[in-house]
Amino acid sequence: MNRLRRPSGLRVAGPLWRFTSLAIALGVLAPVATLAWLALGADLSHWAHLARHVLPHAALNTAMLLTGVGTVVLVVGTGCAWLVSSCDFPGRRVLHWALLLPLAMPTYIVAFAYLDLLHPIGPVQGAIRWMLGYDSPRQFRLPDLRSMGGAIFVLGSVLYPYVYMTARAMFMTQPAHLMEAARTLGEGRLGAFWRVALPLARPALAVGLSLALLETLNDIGASEFLGIHTLTVSVYTTWITRSDLAGAAQIACAMLLVVVALVLLERHGRRHQRFGSTQRMRAMQPRPLRGAAAWAATATAALPVLIGFVAPAAYLVWETVKRLRTGSGVSQGLIASLGNTLALALGVTLIAVAAGLVVAWASRNHGSVPNRARWQARVATLGYALPGTVLAIGLLTPALAFDARLADWLRLPGLPLMGLGVVLVVACVIRFLAMPVGGIESGLSRIPPALEQASRLLGENAAGTLRRVHLPLLQPAIAASALLVFVDAMKELPATLLLRPANFDTLATWLYAEAARGTYEEGAIAALAIVVAGLLPVVLLARTQFRSAPAAALHDRLP
Incomplete structure (x- = not known):
């Protein structure tokens, strides 16, 4: 293997690449620095008011929500992963990828669907009352959603x-002889899972749990629809409703403490542990189930898919078809929102992939080159851990100041960058930059250094080596990263709500406005379009999930 190592004097990335990478990393840190400056610059009365009337209630709700969601995702995700990994039952081949389908459903869309499905006079409660022989919601109703x-x-x-x-990937690669040894020593199947399989999967569980909790913290639509006043909702209402930017910045700083705690929790859970290779070891084989046990396993694994995807998706399709059958059609406003969404997602994708390529290429250093570029790559991926509301607050003040000077210099009316949506694009690029950086870094790690050395020895410079050697080999990684960024940009709600130009709606903000008004006529159409787009990366994950190392790939998305 020594012949594949790069000579100590060979530098892959030149000064221009490293300088650009540093500028990108500083750009990601800029909103955080601005946020701290805004929060510390406010007078003490703001802090006193927040400490007495806002933060205790919002922080308690956020803690309860994170605890509850964390418990649910751990139990459901780990249980389903172990079930499809260790048992063979009817429908297992379909369910092992169908369990990924809820990823195509943004949280605010599921809340939007279930608010109508579980309404006291909605179809679900109506059917239950019909079966029980009740006529009125006063006689029977489910708990309020x-x-x-x-x-x-x-x-x-x-x-x-x-x-x-992440759990499924770890269970699939765990060597069978460890479970067999536990059974030989007298442990039952449950004991072997609890004492052997689960501890070995702890690093993967920590990664998956951290990502789920970060998404929970970033959520604004579902929490507001369901009446839960979290820290994220507090930032939005303090800024938009009360026009108090300093107070919103202070709440956002409190959210940053939660983000840091979640990242440290993930690091703590994975300390002293590594993902090991078991390529030469016999993998665990699923145990065939028969009779009632087999069908019970099928029902158990299918229930999360039914709740998280099938039911809300069926509702959206039904409402869309009903809307189109009435002859009302689709309004011009919704069509314009679709065009805005595609334009925003395309712009964010192009810029994010280009920036991710620069950062990943600059971090490909060995030998005498210091590790500054690798530190810059880690900083550049911090945006994924920052909720959209925090990014919006941090970007607003410097963007407004720069925009005002640019307007004066160009003698233009208004604020050109805000009006053209440039600030919104920058926020989304910062938010999703971790995906192309992690994906392209992973792709670069699979390219033998010998190819690079041969190109340089033949007289090609760093840029030429990248263009003629690496880019053709990186096409799958770049395409996958671009797809993930494109779809996530289509679904982004918090940053879009706060930074969009006047009279600029995306499908997400259109749906949010429909739900906020209590009108669902065209909200289902917008939601269905987002879900259809969200299915693309899920299909990609379903095809590659169990042939690669998804736990490591997901870890690349964390800072």
């Missing part, structure tokens, strides 16, 4: 695949 329990139910049913993906 607009509650903490309802929010935990909705978010947990959508976010469990993060844990399922």
Whole structure:
């Protein structure tokens, strides 16, 4: 293997690449620095008011929501992963990838669907009352979905695949002889799972849980629809409703403490542990189930798919067909929102992939080159851990100041960058930059250094080596990263709500406005379009999930 190592004097990335990578990393840190400056610059009365009236209630709700969602995703994700890994039952081949489908459903869309499905006069409660012989909602009604329990139910049913993906990958690669040894020593199947399989999967569970909790913290639509006043909702209402930017910045700083705690929790859970290779070891084989046990396993594994994807997707299709059959058609406003969504997602994807390529290429250093570029790559991926509301607050002040000077210099009316949506694009690029950086870094790690050395020895410079050698080999990684960024940009709600230009709606903000007004006529059409787009990366994950190392790939998305 020594012949594949790069000579100590060979530098892959030149000064221009490393300088650009540093600029990108500083750009990611800029909103955090601005946020701290805004929070510390406010007078003490703001802090006193927040400490007495806002933060205790919002922080308690956030803690309860994170605890509840974390418990649900751990139990459901780990249980389903172990079931499809260790047992063979009817429908297992379909369910092992169908359990990923809830990833195509943004949390605010599932909340939107279930608010109508579980309404006291909705189809579900109506059918239950019909079967029980009741005529009025006063005689029987389910608990109100607009509650903490309802929010935990909705978010947990959508976010469990993060844990399922990583746990399933670890269970598939665990050597069979460890489980056999535990059984030989007298442990039952449950004991072997609890004492052997689960501890070995702890690093993967920590990664999946952290991602699910970060998505929970970033959520604004589902929490607001369901009446849960979290820290994220507090930032939005403090800024938009009360026009208090300093107070919103202070709440956002409190959210940053939660983000840091979640990242440290993930690091702590994976300390002293590594993902090992078991390529030469016999993998665990699923145990065939028969009779009632087999069908019970099928029903258990199918229930999360039914709740997290099938039921809300069927509702959206039904409402869309009903809307189109009435002859009302699709309004011009919704069509314009679709065009805005595609334009925003395309712009974010192009810039994010280009920036990710620069950062990943600059971090490919060995030998005498210091590790600054690798540190820059880690900083550049911090945006994924920052909720959209925090990014929006941090970007607003420097963007407005720069925009005002640019307008004066160009003698233009208004604020050109805000009006053209440039600030919104920058926020989304920062938010999703971790995906192309992690994906392209993973792709670069699979390219033998000998190819690079041969290109340089033949007289090619760093840029030429990248263009003629690496880019053709990186096409799958770049395409997968671009797809993930494109779809996530289509679904992004918090940053879009706060930074969009005037009279600029995306499908996500259109749906949010429909739900906020209590009108669902065209919200289902917008939601269905987002879900259809979200199916693309899920199909990609389903094809590659169990042929690669998804736990490591997901870890690349964390800072």
